[in-house]
Amino acid sequence: MNAIIxxxxxxxxxxxxxxxxKNKGAxxxxxxxGLIVLTVANIANTYGCDFFNINTHEMLRxxxxxxxxxxxxxLCTLIxxxxxxxxxxxxxxYVAEYYAxxxxxxxxxxxxxxxxxxxxxxxxxxxLSIPLYILTxxxxxxxxGNEAALKYxxxxxxxxxxxxxxxxxxxxxxxxxxxxVVRSATLFGTFSGISxxxxxxxxxxxxxxxxxxxxxxxxxxxxxxxxxxPTVFTSFMATVVKAAAFIxxxxxxxxxxxxxxxxxxxxxxxxxxxxxxxxxxxxxAVFQQSVKRMLAYSSIAxxxxxxxxxxxxxxxxxxxxxxxxxxxxLATIGSFAILAKMKDITFEGFNGLAxxxxxxxATNTIFLLSLAGIPLTAGFFAKYxxxxxxxxTGHYLWLVILGVLFAAVSVYYYFRxxxxxxxxxxxxxxxxxxxxFKIGLIIVAALIILVGIYPQVVLNWLYF
Amino acid sequence: xxxxxxxxxSLSALALISAIMVLATKNPVHSVxxxxxxxxxxxxxxxxxNAQFLAIVNLIVYAGAIMVLFLFVIMLMxxxxxTEPKKNLWMKLAGIISGGSLFLILISVVRSSVDMSQKSALxxxxxxxxxxxxxxxxxNEYTIPFEIxxxxxxxxxxxxxxxxxxx
Numbered sequence: 001m002n003a004i005i006x007x008x009x010x011x012x013x014x015x016x017x018x019x020x021x022k023n024k025g026a027x028x029x030x031x032x033x034g035l036i037v038l039t040v041a042n043i044a045n046t047y048g049c050d051f052f053n054i055n056t057h058e059m060l061r062x063x064x065x066x067x068x069x070x071x072x073x074x075l076c077t078l079i080x081x082x083x084x085x086x087x088x089x090x091x092x093x094y095v096a097e098y099y100a101x102x103x104x105x106x107x108x109x110x111x112x113x114x115x116x117x118x119x120x121x122x123x124x125x126x127x128l129s130i131p132l133y134i135l136t137x138x139x140x141x142x143x144x145g146n147e148a149a150l151k152y153x154x155x156x157x158x159x160x161x162x163x164x165x166x167x168x169x170x171x172x173x174x175x176x177x178x179x180x181v182v183r184s185a186t187l188f189g190t191f192s193g194i195s196x197x198x199x200x201x202x203x204x205x206x207x208x209x210x211x212x213x214x215x216x217x218x219x220x221x222x223x224x225x226x227x228x229x230p231t232v233f234t235s236f237m238a239t240v241v242k243a244a245a246f247i248x249x250x251x252x253x254x255x256x257x258x259x260x261x262x263x264x265x266x267x268x269x270x271x272x273x274x275x276x277x278x279x280x281x282x283x284x285a286v287f288q289q290s291v292k293r294m295l296a297y298s299s300i301a302x303x304x305x306x307x308x309x310x311x312x313x314x315x316x317x318x319x320x321x322x323x324x325x326x327x328x329x330l331a332t333i334g335s336f337a338i339l340a341k342m343k344d345i346t347f348e349g350f351n352g353l354a355x356x357x358x359x360x361x362a363t364n365t366i367f368l369l370s371l372a373g374i375p376l377t378a379g380f381f382a383k384y385x386x387x388x389x390x391x392x393t394g395h396y397l398w399l400v401i402l403g404v405l406f407a408a409v410s411v412y413y414y415f416r417x418x419x420x421x422x423x424x425x426x427x428x429x430x431x432x433x434x435x436x437f438k439i440g441l442i443i444v445a446a447l448i449i450l451v452g453i454y455p456q457v458v459l460n461w462l463y464f
Numbered sequence: 465x466x467x468x469x470x471x472x473x474s475l476s477a478l479a480l481i482s483a484i485m486v487l488a489t490k491n492p493v494h495s496v497x498x499x500x501x502x503x504x505x506x507x508x509x510x511x512x513x514n515a516q517f518l519a520i521v522n523l524i525v526y527a528g529a530i531m532v533l534f535l536f537v538i539m540l541m542x543x544x545x546x547t548e549p550k551k552n553l554w555m556k557l558a559g560i561i562s563g564g565s566l567f568l569i570l571i572s573v574v575r576s577s578v579d580m581s582q583k584s585a586l587x588x589x590x591x592x593x594x595x596x597x598x599x600x601x602x603x604n605e606y607t608i609p610f611e612i613x614x615x616x617x618x619x620x621x622x623x624x625x626x627x628x629x630x631x
Contacts, residue, residue: 004612008615008618011615011618011619012618015622054608056608057605057606057608059608059609060608094626094629097622097625097626098626100619100622101619101622101623101626104615104618104619104622107615111612117609119606119609120608120609120612123609123612123613123616126616127612127615127616127619130616130619130620130623131619131622131623133623134622134623134626134627137627138626140627169573195576196572196573196576197573197576199573200569200570200573203569
């Protein structure tokens with residue numbers, strides 16, 4: 001409960017701080033303090049110290065997995081705020097309000113990592129999405145941003161409608177909103193206590209969740225929204241928010257898939273979803289001219305890899321998802337922070353960056369290598385755990401081979417940026433960067449390599 | 465066939481027919497008006513379930529506030545002339561096939577739920593939809609979601625102000 005209440009309260013504090021402070025630069029530090037407070041409170045919660053003793057009627061249930069993901073989300077947001085705070089200040093006069101919205105998103109994240117009731121899932125998804133619609137459209141004079149915000153809002157509302165329909169059908173089938181409902185076979189005696197209403201509801205939920213994590217064929221909003229939104233907010237959307245949606249996805253289906261596997265072949269359904277996502281994400285990313293749009297498509301491809309966790313649903317999958325969240329969030333936040341500083345965001349714009357800004361080029365190389373999953377970076381172990389979890393289930397081994405093939409395809413488009421930075425002549429124009437920004441990038445890159453060498457640094461926290 | 469079941473079937477028929485009319489009419493203003501009829505029919509169902517409070521709230525909020533908003537938006541955007549963009553044939557065909565398969569699945573799902581027809585939990589206890597029962601449930605069992613939804617509304621309000629104000 002610590003994380004949920006404190007993040008909402010700090011959102012309100014951020015709103016009031018805009019009355020007290022006129023200097024835009026101050027908000028970044030207030031937000032950073034808030035994130036540190038949240039992290040500490042959440043760690044206290046993990047080790048059994050809950051400040052608020054509230055009877056939630058089993059609607060929220062705290063697990064080590066969920067609480068640890070909260071910590072990761074808060075720390076990633078802290079890094080994001082410190083690295084990209086300057087960029088947020090460039091978008092209009094409502095900096096404090098943007099931070100408030102980011103804190104509300106974090107509140108949604110903490111609900112999604114602990115829900116035990118479909119009603120809470122719905123509230124969590126909505127608290128996560130509505131601030132994002134606004135952040136997408138925060139650059140009011142940019143037509144592309146407006147289009148992206150409207151598109152995101154309309155399609156997001158539609159998928160929310162599907163989710164509500166699914167929840168209603170599941171309620172009809174089981175008579176309860178709890179996700180771990182105990183079925184009595186005598187009540188609806190069709191298939192050992194499983195009603196088809198519930199299965200249909202789960203299919204609707206699958207579509208809605210696949211939309212939120214931008215899995216193909218429900219990905220159509222992703223490139224436009226990620227491309228149209230201001231770069232700093234894209235980086236938040238593509239990392240913390242997406243990983244949280246995956247945690248909700250795995251939490252929901254972990255219980256339900258085993259229960260309903262008698263009547264529906266989830267393995268085949270999910271593997272079709274994975275193949276479509278990997279195929280569309282990777283192949284379309286190859287043909288992009290703008291690095292921002294390439295990263296948008298590559299984030300679809302990464303979602304395909306994270307879906308392996310929903311597919312296999314074992315301990316390996318959960319460890320892998322945590323590791324993936326860390327690796328992917330760090331690399332993407334860093335990569336987008338550099339992208340936001342570039343004058344020209346096409347591939348040509350990166351030509352010769354190594355000469356003019358060696359630190360940016362070197363750290364960006366590490367981020368892109370991690371995204372591609374090259375050994376010695378965090379991305380490698382993230383992908384390895386995902387594939388290993390599928391191997392451990394013992395079925396659908398061809399899915400692993402396809403996964404490796406698509407990872408190889410992804411190397412092509414990530415290396416195009418590296419090639420442009422190091423081996424092409426040109427004068428890449430980047431804005432002036434402060435030494436603090438460079439140090440921040442180096443720290444993030446160092447963290448990626450640390451996790452890439454000792455993945456246990458992260459994973460041990462799941463158990464101790 | 466008692467009065468209740470006659471009412472039930474006629475309300476259901478009314479709801480279904482007007483829901484189809486929402487989609488079938490070309491004029492958006494007519495669609496909205498048919499949607500109001502749907503809400504009235506559903507409110508009738510709530511009254512049959514002895515849930516007067518829900519019935520009234522459904523009318524006030526949906527048929528009243530939200531539909532008026534819809535009408536305003538449609539009239540302000542001047543959509544009342546039927547201007548439909550041309551869709552290509554493949555798009556229509558794909559829509560028909562996917563929509564049709566979904567329809568088929570849902571029909572089979574509804575048919576399979578025959579065995580729960582006698583086990584409806586909602587009407588067993590006649591006062592479940594009354595305002596005092598609702599209030600007690602809302603403030604005992606469902607306090608947490610009730611309070612948390614305030615964060616949702618707060619973030620929506622902050623967003624509306626941020627989007628609406630001049631830079």
